[in-house]
Amino acid sequence: MCNKARVPILSFSATSPSLISTQNLYFYRIAQNECAQAHAISALVQAFEWREVVPIFIEDMYSEEVISCITRSLQEADVRVSYQAAIPQSPVDYQIVQELHKLNNLTTRVFVVHMSPIVGSRLFAIAREIGMMRKGYIWIVTTEVTNKLASLNSSITDALQGVVGVGAYFPKSTEFQDFRVRLKLKSQQEDPTIIGSELNVYCLWAYDSVTALAMAVENAGIKEFDFQNTSTGSRNTTDFEMLGVSLSGPQLGDSLVETKFRGLSGDFSLVDSEINSSIFQIINVFGDGKRVVGFWTPKSGLTRRLDSTKTHTGTNTYSTSKSNLGPIIWPGDSSSAPEGWDLPANRKILRIGVPLKIGSFSEFVKVDYGHGMGGTIVSGYCIDLFQAVLQALPYPVSYEFLPSPLRDYDNLTSSYYDDLIQQVYLGTIDAAVGDITITAQRSLHVDFTLPFTGNEATFIVPTKQENKKDPWIFIKPLTWELWVTSFCFFVFIGFVVWVLEHGVNKESRVPPSHQVDTSLWFSLSTLVFSQWERIHSKLARFVVIIWVFMGLILTQSYTASLTTLLTVEHLRPTVTNINQLIQNGEFVGFQYGSFTLEFLIRMGFDENKLRAYKTAEECDRLLTMGSRNGGIAAAFDETPYLKVLLSRYCSKYTTIGPAIQTQGFAFAFQRNSPFVPDFSRAILNLTERDEDMKAIEDKWFMNKSFCPQPSSVDASYSLDLDSFRGLFVLSGIASSSALIIYAAAFLYRRGREFMQFYSNDSLWKSVCIMLTIIKQKGNRIHAQEQIHVSAENVS
Structure with a gap:
């Protein structure tokens, strides 16, 4: 009608989101769109960290639109809406009771109610009768109820005790107080029986609508409202075609858009033909009325008080902290915020499924x-x-263990643990506790807590005894580079000592055929400290001290490495890599019911070559029998189980191959269970306390640590050249320095003679002549000593 007649329509009660002003050029909404409150409700839920919400609404098109907006906003905040409770438009009490009982059997205790105050009051009255308005329940009402609280009677208010709501905000200005007094006096003059008349926001929007219309007419200067009749047909007054077209309507509409003033509901201005009002107040129903505990704005989020400067400039950061809200009295007169969930009323004990594997790694789970x-x-x-x-949780939890026995499967691809997870998924049990590994497939059906163990899977194989009668085992402690380098230094040190001692030590002046072996014998005997030759030259003594120090370290290291080879190296794995198992067609074992079967098939193992074991003793028996005698050549399992196996049979087995990372053991709960975040936080707190975790581990795994594992590589115990590079460099520098000093001293004494030879012959020939002179000098000294000894004998 407004589009046909071009007459502006101002509505102060059209809050439905389906009424879009931009699609109707002459329709102006002087009320808040109910979808605008969705983000305020979402911020309130986030503030108390509630993770699941159930909306309750009247089953009609308008309510469904609002609930759709609220649900979308909650999901954006990672809050789950698992169920929506729709109440008939004209419900009878048993329909409300039936729906409330259904909600009471859910785990969530956070309900968002969107319905008229009349139906809402009946809903809350029945909820109080069946015990759903006591401590632990959270009720949030939308603006449909909150905006009309002031005009509700006390009986309805009594049923809403502890309810939290989101309502439209309007300032309690001086103009508002004056208007309130004048309206009250006028109402009593017209009807003396009226005791009091409280204003709600709809009254203020109505008053501001009339004010805006009057100001728009005055600003547009419209004196008369003329209509042009465009109908040429029937004169029937009920015919839609009889509507005339307003000649001043467009001018009045433009004037309305430009109208701005400070009204009773706040600053009045139209944006896209709607009132620009997006501030909500958070109220708490307590006693005879409501208490404002905070506000929500699009810029700042939740805030305790409104600051007009920050609100308009947007300098505040968006907050969803509950510290920005005042104290709230919840249902049951509780001042502490409820958890937001609880076990269903018909089941207060948590059903915990545990694996029943008699005799199978009972250190993890044992049922007697x-x-x-x-x-x-x-x-x-x-x-x-x-x-x-459970003790670390902030609330008590009652539970009972329900052992789930291990049954025999028709094929190996069936997993016992997957069957336990399926029971959680179907709701037969509420959770599963035990040595349950997190896998991607299982996470599709249940929610896991954080893992309480680090984990990986690898192969375990038997070890064999290496033959100790290796005739060349004495060579293995040193690498061939170290042997060659050591021999070269034997020769070099012998030569240096011979040069330094030749002119002063009579023992170095033996026939040439004996000088080489004497020098080598001297350098070698120093390594075992068995040399008897005396050292006369100070430079030679310096060289020998460095060489003896080096020899001490080298011999001691050789002894230690040889000891290791003789005592440890004889244990070797029977299989050194995974490819060897696949190529040889060996049988491989895995724990019965474990997910490790999937990994083995994925690695390329033939399913017909896989054998399952149930206990550590059975695994030991299969490994002892061997693949060719009806047993297995290797077993693939997770680290915690291998830890138990190796602790029992320390020297019989070792691990090979790369370790495959898994997610570890965790507790499994039903999808979207509210227990998961709380249990995960408690697990983190527990694992950070090392003394508590160590006490539990020592109780069940005392002295069950991995045995030292043998190596399959000889070179791992061999000493290489890099380990002694510094010693060789030090000895080489000391020896070279001694030779240089000796040569410099010699040239200083016999420099003229050497230069004489050098001027007549080549350098090499001159050096050879000088060595001959040194030798002759040594022979003369030796001859003089012999004459002196002979003279002493004669005398």
Whole structure:
């Protein structure tokens, strides 16, 4: 009608999001779009870290649109909407009771209610009767109820005790107070029976709408409202074609858009033909009325007080912290914020499934039956850790263990642990606790907590004893580079000592045939400290000291390496790599019901070559039998199980191959379970306390550490040249320096004679002549000593 007649229509109650002003040129909304509150509700849910919400609404088109906006905003904040409760438009009490009982059987305790105050009051009254308005429940109402709280009677307010709501904000200005007094006086004059009349935001929007219209007419200067009749047909007054076209309508519409003033509901201005009002107040129903506990703005998020400067300039950062809200009294007169979830009313005990594997790695989970009056006892490393996590939770949790027995499968591809996960997914049990590894496939059906163990999977193979009667084992402690380098230094040190001692030591002046072996014998005997030759030259003594120090380190290292080879090296794995297992067609074992079967098939192993074992003892028996005698050549399992196996059979087995990283053990819960974040945080706190984790591990794995593993490579125990490079460099510098000093001293004494030879012959020939002179000098000294000795004998 407004588009046909070109007459502006101002609505102060059209809050439905389906009424889009931009599609109707002459329609102006002087009220908040109900979708605008979606982000305020989402911020309120985020502030208290509630992770799941259930909307309750009247089943009509308008309510569904609002709930759609709220749901979308919650999902953007990573809040799950698992269920939507739709109430019929004209419900009877049993329909409301039936829906509330259905909600009470859910785990979530956060409900967002969007309906009229009349139906809402009935909903809350019935919720109070069936015990859903007590401590632990959270009720959030939308503007549909909150904006009309002031005009509701006390009986309705009593049913809303502890409810939190989001309502339109309007300032309590002086103009508002004056208007409130004048309206109250006028109402009593017209009807003396009226005791009091409270204003709600719809009244203010109505008053501002009339004010805006009056100002727009005055600003446009319109004196008369003329219409042009465009109809040429029937004169029937009910005919739509009888509507005339306003000649001043477009001018009035333009004037409305430009109208701006300070109204009772706040600053009045139109943006896209809608009122520009996006501030909401967070209220708490308590006592006889409501309490404002905070505000929400698009720029700042939740805030305790409004600062007009920051609100308009946007200098504040967006916040969803509950510290920005005042104290809230929740249902049940509780001042502490509820968790937002609880076990269903018909099931207050958490059903925990545990794997029942009799005799199969009982260190992790152990189930004992028939212990007197105590019944079934569940224990083990995983159970103790689960109970420690429960103690770290901020709230108590009642639980019962339900052992799930291991059944025989028709084929190896069926996994016992996958069957346990399936029970959690189907709701037969609430959670699964035990040595359950996180896998991608399992995470599609359940939610895992953070892992409480680091994990990897690898192969374990038997070891064999290496033959100790190797005749060349004495060579293996040193690499061939170190042997060659050591021999070269033997020769070099012998030559240096011979040069330095030749002129002063009579023992160096033996026939030439004996001088070479004497020099080598001297340098070699110093390594074992068995030399008896005396050293006369000071330079030679310096060289020998360095050489003896080097020899001490070299011989001691050789002894230690040889000892290691003789005592450790004889243990070798029977298989050195995974490809050898595949190429030889060896049988490989895996733990029954474990996910490791999938990894083996993915590696390329033939499924017919895979054998399952249930216990550590059975795995030992299969490995001892060997692949050709009905056993296995290797077993593939996770580190915690291998730790137990190696601790029992320390010297029989070793690990080979690259370790495959897995996600570790964790607790499994139903999808979107509220327990998962709290358990994960408790696991983090527990693992950070090393003393607590160590106490649990020592209880079940005391002295069950990995044995020292043998190496399959000889060179791993061989000493190389790099280990002694510094010693060789030091000895070489000392020896070379001694030779240079000796040569410099010699040239200083016999320099003229050497220059004489050098001027007549080549350098090499001159050096040879000088060596001959040195030798002759040594022979003369030796002859003189012999004459002196003979004279002494004669006398």
